[in-house]
Amino acid sequence: MDSSAAHPFARFEEWMAEAAKSEPNDPNAVCLATSTPDGRPSARMVLLKGVDPRGFVFYTNLESRKGGELAANPEAALCFHWKTLQRSVRVEGPVEAVSAEEADAYYASRARGSRIGAWASRQSRPLEGRFALEKAVAEYTLKFGIGEIPRPEFWSGFRVLPRRIEFWRDMPFRLHDRQVFHSEGEGWRVEALYP
Ligand SMILES: Cc1cc2nc3c(=O)[nH]c(=O)nc-3n(C[C@H](O)[C@H](O)[C@H](O)COP(=O)(O)O)c2cc1C
Numbered sequence: 768m769d770s771s772a773a774h775p776f777a778r779f780e781e782w783m784a785e786a787a788k789s790e791p792n793d794p795n796a797v798c799l800a801t802s803t804p805d806g807r808p809s810a811r812m813v814l815l816k817g818v819d820p821r822g823f824v825f826y827t828n829l830e831s832r833k834g835g836e837l838a839a840n841p842e843a844a845l846c847f848h849w850k851t852l853q854r855s856v857r858v859e860g861p862v863e864a865v866s867a868e869e870a871d872a873y874y875a876s877r878a879r880g881s882r883i884g885a886w887a888s889r890q891s892r893p894l895e896g897r898f899a900l901e902k903a904v905a906e907y908t909l910k911f912g913i914g915e916i917p918r919p920e921f922w923s924g925f926r927v928l929p930r931r932i933e934f935w936r937d938m939p940f941r942l943h944d945r946q947v948f949h950s951e952g953e954g955w956r957v958e959a960l961y962p
Pocket residue numbers: 793796809810811812813814815825826827828831832833834890891
């Protein structure tokens with residue numbers, strides 16, 4: 768067990784830093800699973816944009832499919848997989864909205880084109896054709912000109928508050944190493960699992 772055994776966030780940050788050095792792109796890409804209240808799951812990739820002892824943050828369109836599922840059932844699971852490291856991390860727990868200030872700060876850090884894109888995309892709803900999207904981008908580009916681009920009300924972030932974090936490492940003969948951290952009060956209980 769390494770020095771970060773009792774601190775899942777320290778271990779996560781170590782693994783993420785190693786992934787950032789070895790992955791060819793998007794080391795922060797993570798599969799996000801949500802589900803409807805009656806238990807129909809859906810999964811898609813998002814980018815992790817923040818992590819601290821409160822949880823794991825990503826940003827999206829609140830009116831998207833995932834946004835609707837999280838509004839109705841604020842529970843999620845995340846699964847990172849770093850092929851170059853042969854490691855995976857799984858996170859599960861309830862989800863809360865990030866503050867408006869946090870979302871504003873992240874939105875303001877994005878490229879201007881991405882900020883316009885957030886306005887133009889009615890994410891997850893039917894698109895009549897590529898032209899409709901390009902027209903919307905052109906309209907918002909004209910509307911905002913060279914001025915400030917405010918964050919759309921329908922675009923913000925979620926924080927997954929982990930109640931379980933699993934670290935998985937590839938080992939010979941599929942005898943992988945699995946360490947699970949269970950949130951308990953102020954601390955964490957660590958347990959190993961059969962592969
Ligand atoms: C590597 C990668 C990263 C992505 N990052 C995001 C993201 O951070 N936020 C987001 O809304 N969509 C992101 N997407 C697009 C989503 O996977 C998905 O297509 C979109 O959010 C709509 O999902 P939904 O219809 O389930 O809501 C990403 C896709 C890929 C492949």
